[in-house]
Amino acid sequence: MTDDLSVSLPDDAFGVLSHDLRLAVLDVLQRAQKADTFAAEPVAYAELAMLVSERLEKDFTRDSGNFNYHLRTLRDAGFIRRVDGGYRIRQAGVRVVRAVRAGNISNETQFESVPINEPCPYCNAESTISLDDDWLFIRCSSCDGAFAQDETLPSGTLAGFEVSPASVQGRDPIETFKVAFQLGQQVHRSFAAGICPECGGTTTTEILETCLEHELTEEHVCDACGRTTDEFVAVSCDVCNRSLMTFPAIVVATDPHVIATMYERGRDVTDQTWGALSRPPDWPCHHVQTEPPILEYVIPVPDGEDIRVQLDMSLTVRIINP
Secondary structure, three states: OOOOOHHHOOOOOHHHOOOOOHHHHHHHHHOOOOOOOOOOEOOOOOHHHHHHHHOOOOOOOOHHHHHHHHHHHHHHHOOOEEEOOOEEEEEHHHHHHHHHHHHOOOOOHHHEEEEEEEEEOOOEEEEEEEOOEEEEEEEEOOOOOOEEEEEEEOOOOOEEEOOOOHHHHOOHHHHHHHHHHHHHHHHHHHHHEEOOOOOOOEEEEEEEEEEOOOEEEOOOOOOOOOOOOOEEEEEOOOOOOOEEEEEEHHHHHOOOHHHHHHHHHHOOOOOOOHHHHOOOOOEEEEEEEEEEEEEEEEEEEOOOOOOEEEEEOOEEEEOOOO
């Protein structure tokens, strides 16, 4: 994984974007984008200066030197380009505008301990949801959940899904939970395909293992592997460092080829709801090899031979007996 931000950001990008005038330029240029066109219409220099002046309530039409300096800074950083007819925003600038408009989830929309109609998959107690710091957490009201080893998570955490302000706006907690789960599935599928859902960069699987000597202590953490559950996978982006912690069996269970093969052999798992995916399926699993690790699951089915599926460090799912 590289620490060099130059692969995704121009030099001093944060400094470039720290000026209100430059953000106003990006906002004006992005608003020239129409839904039925691929690229935004160019905005002439004089019109751009006028619109930015109106936005900031300061006259830049008479201060061309200062205005040109900021336009040049944005051009050099790769956020806008000069074209026939004026200036046009580039895709890097579009992403900045989207992020600024999205903002942060306000305190008024945060909530905690809202019951959902799904029991804890580990102890059958009531599950609740809470929204904090742009994360929606599903938690057990009684047991330690699935991640007792991680003290940075709320107690009883069963899962956590990153949410955006737009996904919360205008929705009640239960609707937000449904949206977060659907978005979380997309994140799983993207990481499993080796594509970062945030920036599109390549990904690296940091951990892929199942504990063959799993036994929980009173603290609900296994001494052998240091975790609550007996299997674990962690993957991160090589560019923006977004990461995912999940269970290998969930990666297998949500693979479309596995779902289709299970259906053909009499096991319908097309119900990809939270209740169906709230914990790893209890399928026999063993290491085919340990370095690099390859896990093999045996999925029981009503019709025909049980399905043997292997998962490797690239999170490639391969059916051994299709």
